[in-house]
Amino acid sequence: MKRKVITMIGIAAVMGAASIFAADMWLKSRANAVQQVQVPQDTGPKVEFNTIVVAKVPLRFGMELAQDQLTEIPWPTDALPEGAFQKVDQVLDKGSRVILSPVEMNEPVLISKLSGPGGRATLSNLLTPGMRAVTISVDEIAGVGGFIIPGDHVDIVLTRDAGFIQETSDVASGAAGSTVTTEVVLENVKILTVDQGADQRDTGPKVASSVTVEVSSDGANKIALARTIGSLSLSLRSAVDDSIKTSGLTTVGSFGGNTPAGIIEAAATLFTPKEEEKKKKFTTVIVTRRLEAESYNVPVPQEDEE
Numbered sequence: 001m002k003r004k005v006i007t008m009i010g011i012a013a014v015m016g017a018a019s020i021f022a023a024d025m026w027l028k029s030r031a032n033a034v035q036q037v038q039v040p041q042d043t044g045p046k047v048e049f050n051t052i053v054v055a056k057v058p059l060r061f062g063m064e065l066a067q068d069q070l071t072e073i074p075w076p077t078d079a080l081p082e083g084a085f086q087k088v089d090q091v092l093d094k095g096s097r098v099i100l101s102p103v104e105m106n107e108p109v110l111i112s113k114l115s116g117p118g119g120r121a122t123l124s125n126l127l128t129p130g131m132r133a134v135t136i137s138v139d140e141i142a143g144v145g146g147f148i149i150p151g152d153h154v155d156i157v158l159t160r161d162a163g164f165i166q167e168t169s170d171v172a173s174g175a176a177g178s179t180v181t182t183e184v185v186l187e188n189v190k191i192l193t194v195d196q197g198a199d200q201r202d203t204g205p206k207v208a209s210s211v212t213v214e215v216s217s218d219g220a221n222k223i224a225l226a227r228t229i230g231s232l233s234l235s236l237r238s239a240v241d242d243s244i245k246t247s248g249l250t251t252v253g254s255f256g257g258n259t260p261a262g263i264i265e266a267a268a269t270l271f272t273p274k275e276e277e278k279k280k281k282f283t284t285v286i287v288t289r290r291l292e293a294e295s296y297n298v299p300v301p302q303e304d305e306e
Contacts, residue, residue: 015294043047050077052108053085059103064096065215070109100125103130123212124193133192135212142233150193153237156186156213156223158229182250184235185226188242 052075070088076256085091091109096119103113115125121131138154140146148154164179193212211234215223226232 043153047155049074050075050080051075052080054106054108055103056105058105059099059109061099061102063099065099065114067092067093073106075108081108082112084108085111087261112136121147123192127214128217131214133212133220134215135210136223136227136232136234137210137232138208138232141259142231143208143211144234144236146235146237148191148194148211150191152191152239153188153242154213155184155235155237156189156226157224157233157235158183158185158230180251185222185232185246186215186219188237189219202276219275236289 051072053070054073055069057069059065067088070091080086091097091114094262095116096131098115098119099113100115101113103109104181119125127133144154159180159182161179191211191214192214194208195210213223223232
């Protein structure tokens, strides 16, 4: 019995020693493998950082800038925008400045969006050199329902009573509004301000009583003249459309005119041009709407000659 116990203990000792030896060999091999692995070095360019001045709060047109509205954040040195400031002290070191263009929170404060030291938020700061600012009176309809904001581009349309217009056809002659015309005075005009606000970030609809536009000196003269002879309205353009297409003069004859149903339509059907027109006879038809009487020249149908 004792021999069996001694034998089992011997076998267990031998197996344990073998296990320890095998584990030691495995650990040494793993250690050697780890030492042989080469860690790749970062050979890419190193990015150097500096600071840039950004807004801590939203800044709007006309606000006087203060140091507590600004802060500095890390920014790649090679990617600093033109006109940026690296230190808050640099912004106001030569005097107070005023915001000329809206700046959002954490947006870099650029010198192009600020007035000069000691400057004011005047409309002249927003004008392109050589251009003029002209104000036009509008309402909810003429101002496109209040959806026009600073930075938009519009066409300026003049509507007026031009008296006898050569383009008005004989069919529409005498019809209500037959002497009223519309024409585009200026195309692709930039909106500077709506009422007295110049905040391009305010995108909500706002019914205004006036808009100020940026035009050339010739454009300013055209608007000044147009205001005295008719009413002006605005036509909002697409943000990606900068084409110039002169549409010319539009009269009531372009779409039939404001005429009673059936009378002018029949006249237009019976109207024949050139030689046959001379053979037609016309009669005057008087139509009374409420208390106003209007007369129309209507061709008289002729019986077929035998």
